[in-house]
Amino acid sequence: AFVTFAPLPTPEVLEDWEEEGIELRNRAKDSRITLRDEEVEIQVNNTIVIINSDGTIEITAPDNIAITSPAVTMTGTLTVTGKIESETAIEDPKGTMEEMRTVYNTHTHDGGDTPDQLMS
DSSP states (O other): OOOOOOOOOOTTOOSSOOSSEEEEEOTTSSEEEEEESSEEEEEETTEEEEEETTSOEEEEOSSOOOOOOSOOOOOSOOOOSSOOOOSSOOEETTEEHHHHHHHHHHOOOTTSOOHHHHHO
């Protein structure tokens, strides 16, 4: 029997590898899927999605999040820290915002003043 020892070449060993889980990634580590005990993290450049074991989901997008669907349903409280814009009418069971604004702007108080007159 013959034994030949040959060193294994490692010219392209990945650096900064994941120690706390399993990772599928590119060499630069700017595109990756990381599985840890408490979370799954998906990253593509500066966009990151983290799914936590407690059921929370964190999304970081440097530019825009686009959802294309005929309907989106949310339950619970929606908190928005920026402004809300709509390209179509906003409505609830009482009517559209435009209809409610018309009613508000034309109603009068005991003195006969409209809200616009009271503001000036």
